[in-house]
Amino acid sequence: xxxxxxxYLQDLQMDGCNLGSIQKKExxxxxxxxxxxxxxxxxxxxxxxxxxxxxxxxxxxKHSAMSILKDAVDxxxxxxxxxxxxxxxxxxxxxxxxxxxxEYAPDNPFxxxxxxxxxxxxxxxxxxxxxxxxxxxxxxxxxxxxxxxxSLFHCYGAIRTASSYTSGVWSADYSLQYDQITSAxxxxxxxxxxDKLDKYDINDTRFLFxxxxxxxxxxxLDPKIYAVTKIVDLAPxxxxxxxLKQDEYNLKRDNVEKLICDYYNDNGEPFVxxxxxxxEEVWEVIDNTKEYSIVRLFxxxxxxxxxxxxxxxxxxxxxxxxxxxxxSVDFSWKLSLVNPEDYxxxxxxxxxxxxxxxxxxxYTVSIKPSRxxxxxxxxxxxxxxxxxxxxxxxxRIDVKEA
Amino acid sequence: xxxxxxxxxxxxxxxxxxxxxxVRKKALVGKIFEEDDDLKDILGKREKKILTxxxxxxxxxxxxxxxxxxxxxxxxxxxxxxxxxxxxxxxxQSEVLNFILFxxxxxxxxxxxxxxxxxxxxxxCLVHEDDMETEYDINRADLLAAIVEDLLTESSVxxxxxxxxxxxxxxxxxxxxxxxxxxxxxxxxxxxxxxPLRNRYDRI
Numbered sequence: 001x002x003x004x005x006x007x008y009l010q011d012l013q014m015d016g017c018n019l020g021s022i023q024k025k026e027x028x029x030x031x032x033x034x035x036x037x038x039x040x041x042x043x044x045x046x047x048x049x050x051x052x053x054x055x056x057x058x059x060x061x062k063h064s065a066m067s068i069l070k071d072a073v074d075x076x077x078x079x080x081x082x083x084x085x086x087x088x089x090x091x092x093x094x095x096x097x098x099x100x101x102x103e104y105a106p107d108n109p110f111x112x113x114x115x116x117x118x119x120x121x122x123x124x125x126x127x128x129x130x131x132x133x134x135x136x137x138x139x140x141x142x143x144x145x146x147x148x149x150x151s152l153f154h155c156y157g158a159i160r161t162a163s164s165y166t167s168g169v170w171s172a173d174y175s176l177q178y179d180q181i182t183s184a185x186x187x188x189x190x191x192x193x194x195d196k197l198d199k200y201d202i203n204d205t206r207f208l209f210x211x212x213x214x215x216x217x218x219x220x221l222d223p224k225i226y227a228v229t230k231i232v233d234l235a236p237x238x239x240x241x242x243x244l245k246q247d248e249y250n251l252k253r254d255n256v257e258k259l260i261c262d263y264y265n266d267n268g269e270p271f272v273x274x275x276x277x278x279x280e281e282v283w284e285v286i287d288n289t290k291e292y293s294i295v296r297l298f299x300x301x302x303x304x305x306x307x308x309x310x311x312x313x314x315x316x317x318x319x320x321x322x323x324x325x326x327x328s329v330d331f332s333w334k335l336s337l338v339n340p341e342d343y344x345x346x347x348x349x350x351x352x353x354x355x356x357x358x359x360x361x362x363y364t365v366s367i368k369p370s371r372x373x374x375x376x377x378x379x380x381x382x383x384x385x386x387x388x389x390x391x392x393x394x395x396r397i398d399v400k401e402a
Numbered sequence: 403x404x405x406x407x408x409x410x411x412x413x414x415x416x417x418x419x420x421x422x423x424x425v426r427k428k429a430l431v432g433k434i435f436e437e438d439d440d441l442k443d444i445l446g447k448r449e450k451k452i453l454t455x456x457x458x459x460x461x462x463x464x465x466x467x468x469x470x471x472x473x474x475x476x477x478x479x480x481x482x483x484x485x486x487x488x489x490x491x492x493x494x495q496s497e498v499l500n501f502i503l504f505x506x507x508x509x510x511x512x513x514x515x516x517x518x519x520x521x522x523x524x525x526x527c528l529v530h531e532d533d534m535e536t537e538y539d540i541n542r543a544d545l546l547a548a549i550v551e552d553l554l555t556e557s558s559v560x561x562x563x564x565x566x567x568x569x570x571x572x573x574x575x576x577x578x579x580x581x582x583x584x585x586x587x588x589x590x591x592x593x594x595x596x597x598p599l600r601n602r603y604d605r606i
Contacts (some may be wrong), residue, residue: 172575221475352538
């Protein structure tokens with residue numbers, strides 16, 4: 001083959017169009033060759049937007065020193081030359097050599113038996129260096145949960161401090177109220193992962209609106225509630241920066257065991273409905289030799305004990321519990337009218353509202369019929385369904401006649 | 403000034419009736435409110451959590467102790483006073499709760515007759531903004547106000563007729579809405595047991 005001027009120019013351009021790009025390529029080559037020879041080298045498990053969970057090489061560097069005088073610090077993470085991931089990407093960074101999952105490359109590490117939020121990070125920024133781009137990564141430290149339209153949403157993110165130059169309480173004319181703010185950063189999951197959210201088992205944070213309330217607390221005796229008052233998105237794109245104002249705990253609506261606010265509606269029914277399994281699925285799972293039922297309880301000397309099931313009286317608390325289920329499964333409860341075809345939709349809603357259910361524990365509820373004379377003589381079906389949809393128990397409740 | 407008859411001092415703080423007119427009347431009003439089940443229901447009184455027999459049989463001692471602590475903390479929260487005989491919530495409001503606040507003020511002695519004065523009973527129905535709805539399709543502030551009005555208006559339970567002269571909705575502080583109501587009563591401007599228009603300890 002003839003080697004001419006064109007061939008020579010092509011050869012020169014293979015390494016770059018100019019001296020600068022030649023130097024860049026050569027240093028990229030050196031970086032690649034020596035990438036693992038650094039103290040900060042880590043094999044991270046990253047959720048890439050296009051290809052799902054992958055192990056990739058990275059180098060972790062300190063950005064600024066950790067200090068008790070400031071917020072949690074971010075770290076620099078550098079991938080191999082030419083490799084870049086968007087802000088809002090989740091990744092697991094091992095402390096030593098191994099992340100510690102129960103299998104090497106789980107399809108969904110969020111449900112892995114050895115999942116720990118301590119190893120979950122998110123990319124919160126990167127510089128635009130012409131070479132050796134460094135990403136800023138921040139450790140996640142909370143699982144934010146909220147209810148939207150009968151569904152439970154959650155998102156891993158980081159609680160950050162917010163400057164709040166107050167004492168924590170505000171003395172108004174008539175009352176003493178909370179006056180405290182905090183901050184949180186969570187990924188803008190739809191912007192990062194688009195229509196692959198379901199595939200990666202991640203919830204869409206577009207459904208996080210103003211005034212949604214989180215229970216951010218380690219103390220179920222005195223839970224701390226925060227409501228979203230400010231959402232800043234696109235700063236940078238891929239990250240949502242929330243300002244959270246401390247709010248009051250709502251005894252009626254918030255579920256302190258699950259750490260989820262607004263879990264119940266005003267009737268005491270959970271917003272999150274249990275799954276409806278078909279008959280075959282149910283019969284495969286339950287043990288048909290066990291009998292389970294709803295029993296009536298009465299308060300005797302400060303304890304709840306089983307008693308005779310008598311019609312409910314208006315404005316008097318009555319207790320019901322599930323008997324016969326041994327597993328520690330949570331139940332959701334609801335009421336429906338016997339013979340609903342005899343009533344209009346508005347009447348059904350009204351009577352159900354007049355019978356609010358309060359949850360005592362996983363298996364016990366109380367019902368206190370409102371002082372509404374129209375309730376007298378009505379009959380209801382109390383249904384308890386386990387969280388996984390396996391157990392469903394029904395019990396008839398009559399309200400005493402006039 | 404001649405020496406006063408301080409040896410006649412014989413106060414009994416256990417007997418509210420002998421602690422002055424305002425104390426006596428406020429105790430009466432408080433009793434009226436406390437004895438009304440409808441009022442307590444609409445205020446949103448929660449039921450206490452009780453350990454079930456099942457819990458006692460299935461939980462370990464440690465779990466039972468932990469459960470007791472949780473229930474006691476919850477029961478303590480819901481036990482907070484919601485009918486208060488002064489016009490301020492002095493404790494930090496860490497839960498969504500509703501209140502009835504009331505107090506009595508002496509307005510003025512009558513211009514024409516020094517033996518008569520005007521007294522004002524103020525009742526505020528304070529409802530948290532997150533708890534405004536009731537199952538009766540009536541907002542909670544209005545319903546509480548209706549019950550209070552039903553109990554007090556035109557009543558002579560405090561000695562003379564209670565006449566409602568003021569009933570207005572208001573926004574209170576950041577998280578509360580409610581109604582402020584006032585009743586007026588014309589009442590003698592002297593303490594019971596006193597000689598009219600004279601202090602009991604003054605020597606004549």
